[in-house]
């Protein structure tokens with residue numbers, strides 16, 4: 001049996017389309033799962049080599065189910081990311097007219113991306129969430145709902161037709177997907193990388209978040225995502241999911257992570273992996289002395305002092 005990748009299914013999700021853009025997907029068996037949780041559990045129990053799931057979109061921010069799964073439970077790591085531009089089609093059973101539509105469905109992350117369109121074109125339609133956009137299409141095929149927002153490519157697979165295409169409230173909406181596996185050596189450094197971590201504060205005090213962010217700022221590291229998630233321990237208790245520019249093998253990043261490890265209750269390393277946009281991280285010299293050469297030079301100097309060779 002070839003190694004398999006689990007993904008948020010069923011067939012015809014945006015997740016599947018994004019996964020198929022990865023060259024390594026061509027050599028794997030791709031197995032659809034009904035939820036992000038079940039796809040990640042397949043990895044945790046060794047049923048799949050990795051899982052491919054949505055994690056963030058440019059309209060609504062983090063996909064909380066995915067973040068919460070990565071924050072808690074048996075640790076997992078991110079090895080790749082993919083960005084996909086998202087535009088929806090309104091899929092219906094053949095012959096359905098706009099005026100026939102009383103119920104619509106899609107993944108919860110789709111709703112903020114089509115809210116204005118719905119208000120204008122189907123103000124009285126009742127929205128119900130589906131496990132994924134393709135699952136919504138499947139439910140329309142079964143007659144459970146009148147219409148689903150999904151990729152146009154899902155129409156043929158579920159015997160539906162696209163009544164409308166190109167639906168998106170925000171131009172250039174993108175969703176970010178990640179390939180998640182069991183913990184192992186991080187993806188190799190490319191020079192255009194991203195590091196994902198989760199931080200738990202040691203205690204609650206004024207400026208606590210600033211202290212955490214300071215570990216990045218003083219080392220000239222730019223952040224790409226900061227999302228707080230409830231720890232479940234009561235109102236006001238949060239952990240922080242952070243994406244930062246750079247790779248753990250960069251000295252600046254390694255030092256920032258060491259600083260965080262010292263001051264945090266807990267740090268969960270979620271991986272260093274190539275940025276889908278391939279933009280090399282720009283080191284912003286907010287403070288003098290944060291160039292790569294200065295980090296290397298300072299480390300060399302300490303090593304020479306330790307050896308008495310200064």
Ligand SMILES: O=C(O)C(=O)Cc1ccccc1
Pocket residue numbers: 008012013014015016054057086107109110131132133134175
């Ligand atoms: O992959 C899908 O089709 C999903 O259901 C997740 C999703 C939701 C909204 C936009 C892109 C992907």
